[in-house]
Each structure stands twice: as C-alpha cells, then as structure tokens.
Amino acid sequence: MKDTRYAIAYISDIFFGQPSNRLDIIGVTGTKGKTTTTFMIKSILEAARQKDGLIGTLGTRIGDEMIQTERTTPEAYDLQYYGRDS
Numbered sequence: 001m002k003d004t005r006y007a008i009a010y011i012s013d014i015f016f017g018q019p020s021n022r023l024d025i026i027g028v029t030g031t032k033g034k035t036t037t038t039f040m041i042k043s044i045l046e047a048a049r050q051k052d053g054l055i056g057t058l059g060t061r062i063g064d065e066m067i068q069t070e071r072t073t074p075e076a077y078d079l080q081y082y083g084r085d086s
Contacts, residue, residue, distance in 0.1 A: 005076070008075070008076055008077055009076030009077075009080075012076050012077040012079075012080040012081070013076075013080050015080070016080040016081060016083070016084040017084060019080055019083030019084050019086050020080070020083065022083075022086045023083055023086050026041055028041070034056065034057070035056055035057055035058065038054055038056055039054070042054050042061075051063070051086070053082065053083075055069075055074060055079070055082065056072065057072050060074070060082055062082060067082075
C-alpha cells in the first residue's frame with residue numbers, strides 16, 4: 001500500500017477486531033448545530049435503551065465515560081480503538 005493513512009486504518013480495523021462491522025454509525029456534518037444535533041440523537045438512542053457513543057467537539061463519550069480528545073476528528077486508529085468493545 002502506498003497510502004500510509006489507508007494502511008493505518010486497515011491495520012487498526014483488524015487489530016481491534018473490526019468494530020465497524022458491529023456498529024451502526026450516524027454522521028452529522030454542516031456549518032452550525034452539529035453538537036446540538038448529536039446530543040439530540042444521543043438522547044433519542046438513550047430513551048430507546050440503545051448503547052450509544054458520541055465523538056465531537058466536546059470530546060468522546062462512550063456510555064457515561066467522557067474522554068478528552070485533542071482533535072475534533074479522530075484518526076482511524078482512535079476510531080477503531082473507541083469501538084473495540086462494541
């Protein structure tokens with residue numbers, strides 16, 4: 001592979017047991033309202049008693065655990081790491 005970012009994503013997925021195969025993912029894009037929208041979606045999922053997580057400007061939240069992050073958009077390794085126990 002000539003693309004190292006792709007290689008890291010591919011290797012991380014395998015290393016962490018391919019969590020993306022077990023997760024439903026909702027992406028929110030746009031200029032304004034992403035944080036509000038994601039917290040509304042999180043509330044809906046919680047009310048439906050679905051296991052949820054959130055990655056965004058305020059950090060990464062998995063269940064009740066809040067993880068401070070350095071970037072708004074995590075690298076592929078971090079995404080796979082966060083999803084490993086799904």
